[in-house]
Amino acid sequence: MKAPSTLNLPSARVTVCPDCSLILQAIVPLPHQIAVCPRCAQQLYRYRHNTIQKAMVLSLTGLFLYMPANVLPLLSFSVLGINTHSSIMQACLRLFNQQQYVLGVTVALTTLVFPLLVLAGLLLITLGLSRQWQAPWMPRFFRFYHHLTEWAMTDVFLVGVLITVIKMSHMATVSLNAGFFCLIGLVVTTIATQAVTDHQLFWSLMDAQDTLRPDQKMTATAATEQMPNASGFLLCHSCHKLLPAEYTTQTGHDRCPRCGHSLRPRKKNSIARTWALLLTACLLTVPANLLPIMEVESFGVPDRSTIMDGILYFFREGSYGIGLVIFIASVLVPLFKIIGLIIILLSIHFHWHSWLRHKAIMFRYIEFIGRWSMLDIFVITLLCALAQFGFLSSINAAPAAFYFTGVVLSTMFAALSFDPRLLWDAAAVAPDQQ
Ligand SMILES: [Zn+2]
Ligand SMILES: [Zn+2]
Incomplete structure (x- = not known):
C-alpha cells in the first residue's frame, strides 16, 4: 500500500485542481477562508471548524430521526369521510403492489437505503477518526460516501411532499402527521452533516503516508501560482491524492494507495460513455413526455395525464409557483442537462477554446441539479x-413514469461518466495537432 521510497512524491506545497488539472502552489491555511481554482472556479478547500x-x-441525530421519518405516517387525506394515510415506506411498497418495480426500487434506494448509508457511514467514519x-x-467506505450523498434524495422528497x-388541498382535507415533522428534521440534519464535513481533512487523517498534513492545506485565492510540468502528476479521481505520474509503472499498483480507486490520468472511455448515456436519455425523453405519467380514476372512469397536463393543471388552479417548480424540475432541468452536456462534448470534439470557464461552471451546475x-x-x-379513496377516486402511476425515471437516471450517469478535465485538455491541443 505504501509508495516506495525511490518514488519522487509530489511536494506537500503543491496541489492540482481536480476539475481542470491546474497545478497550484499550496499555502498555510487561514480559518474561515475558501480556496477557489483561478481557472475553472472550482472550490478547492473550505475551512470548517x-x-x-x-x-x-x-x-447521530439524523439516525435517531431516520426511523420515525420513514415509518410514521407523513400525511393524511380525507374525502367524504374516507381517510387515507401513508409513510415513506408504505409509499414505496405501494409502487411494488402496482407492479412499478423500476420506480419502486429507485424510490426505495434514493429515499430509504442511501440516506441511511450516508448517515451510518459518516457516524462510523467520524467515530473512527476521533x-x-x-x-x-x-477510506474505502468514505469513497462510497462521496457517491452516496448525490443519490440520497430525502431533500428532494421533502419538496415532493x-x-x-x-x-391535494384543492380536493381533500390534508393533515400533516408526525412523520412529516421528523422528515424535516432528517433533511435538515442530513444537509448539515454534508455542510460541516471537511473532506480534505478526513482524507488526510485516514492517510498516515499523506504528504499534505491538515495544517498545510491550501486555502485562499492567493494560492494561484501556476507551476510548470503539469503532466508530472497523477491525481486520484476519488480522494484527490496526488501521486507522481510514474507511480503505476514503477510500483505495479493500478489503484490509489489511499482509497483503492483505480488510477487513470482521465476517466476511462469518458466521452463515448457520456454520448451513449445522453443518446439513451434523448430516446427516453420522447415516451416520457408523450405518454401519460399518471392515471386518475374517478367513479370508475380513468383519466390519464402527461407531465405537461400536470403542469397546466397547477396553472389553471392558480398555483403558478408550484406549476413553475414542476415545469423547471420535469421539463427544463432534463432539457438543460442534455443540451448542456451536448455543448460540452461538441466543444471537446471541435477543440473550441472560448467560454471554457463558463462551460466548467455549467457542468458543475448540471451535476448539482x-x-x-x-x-x-x-x-x-x-x-x-x-x-x-376506493370507487370515489384513485391515482396510479402510468407508463411515462418508468421512462421519465430512465431519463433522470441516464442524465445523472452521463454527468458522472464525464471527466471535466477533458474540456481543458482539448482546448490545450490545436485541431491541426491531432
Ligand atoms: Zn480548476
Ligand atoms: Zn484515492
Missing part, C-alpha cells in the same frame, strides 16, 4: 399511496 465532532453529532482507528475499510400537500428532476416521480409516488 470542529468538523469531526459536528459531523458525528449531526449524523478514536484514531487505522482500519482499511474507512410539500407539492403533494398543495396539489440532476437529482432535482426526481421531484415529479416523488409526487406521483405519494399520490399513488395517499389518493386511494
Whole structure:
C-alpha cells in the first residue's frame, strides 16, 4: 500500500485542481477562508471548524430521526369521510403492489437505503477518526460516501411532499402527521452533516503516508501560482491524492494507495460513455413526455395525464409557483442537462477554446441539479399511496413514469461518466495537432 521510497512524491506545497488539472502552489491555511481554482472556479478547500465532532453529532441525530421519518405516517387525506394515510415506506411498497418495480426500487434506494448509508457511514467514519482507528475499510467506505450523498434524495422528497400537500388541498382535507415533522428534521440534519464535513481533512487523517498534513492545506485565492510540468502528476479521481505520474509503472499498483480507486490520468472511455448515456436519455425523453405519467380514476372512469397536463393543471388552479417548480424540475432541468452536456462534448470534439470557464461552471451546475428532476416521480409516488379513496377516486402511476425515471437516471450517469478535465485538455491541443 505504501509508495516506495525511490518514488519522487509530489511536494506537500503543491496541489492540482481536480476539475481542470491546474497545478497550484499550496499555502498555510487561514480559518474561515475558501480556496477557489483561478481557472475553472472550482472550490478547492473550505475551512470548517470542529468538523469531526459536528459531523458525528449531526449524523447521530439524523439516525435517531431516520426511523420515525420513514415509518410514521407523513400525511393524511380525507374525502367524504374516507381517510387515507401513508409513510415513506408504505409509499414505496405501494409502487411494488402496482407492479412499478423500476420506480419502486429507485424510490426505495434514493429515499430509504442511501440516506441511511450516508448517515451510518459518516457516524462510523467520524467515530473512527476521533478514536484514531487505522482500519482499511474507512477510506474505502468514505469513497462510497462521496457517491452516496448525490443519490440520497430525502431533500428532494421533502419538496415532493410539500407539492403533494398543495396539489391535494384543492380536493381533500390534508393533515400533516408526525412523520412529516421528523422528515424535516432528517433533511435538515442530513444537509448539515454534508455542510460541516471537511473532506480534505478526513482524507488526510485516514492517510498516515499523506504528504499534505491538515495544517498545510491550501486555502485562499492567493494560492494561484501556476507551476510548470503539469503532466508530472497523477491525481486520484476519488480522494484527490496526488501521486507522481510514474507511480503505476514503477510500483505495479493500478489503484490509489489511499482509497483503492483505480488510477487513470482521465476517466476511462469518458466521452463515448457520456454520448451513449445522453443518446439513451434523448430516446427516453420522447415516451416520457408523450405518454401519460399518471392515471386518475374517478367513479370508475380513468383519466390519464402527461407531465405537461400536470403542469397546466397547477396553472389553471392558480398555483403558478408550484406549476413553475414542476415545469423547471420535469421539463427544463432534463432539457438543460442534455443540451448542456451536448455543448460540452461538441466543444471537446471541435477543440473550441472560448467560454471554457463558463462551460466548467455549467457542468458543475448540471451535476448539482440532476437529482432535482426526481421531484415529479416523488409526487406521483405519494399520490399513488395517499389518493386511494376506493370507487370515489384513485391515482396510479402510468407508463411515462418508468421512462421519465430512465431519463433522470441516464442524465445523472452521463454527468458522472464525464471527466471535466477533458474540456481543458482539448482546448490545450490545436485541431491541426491531432
Ligand atoms: Zn480548476
Ligand atoms: Zn484515492
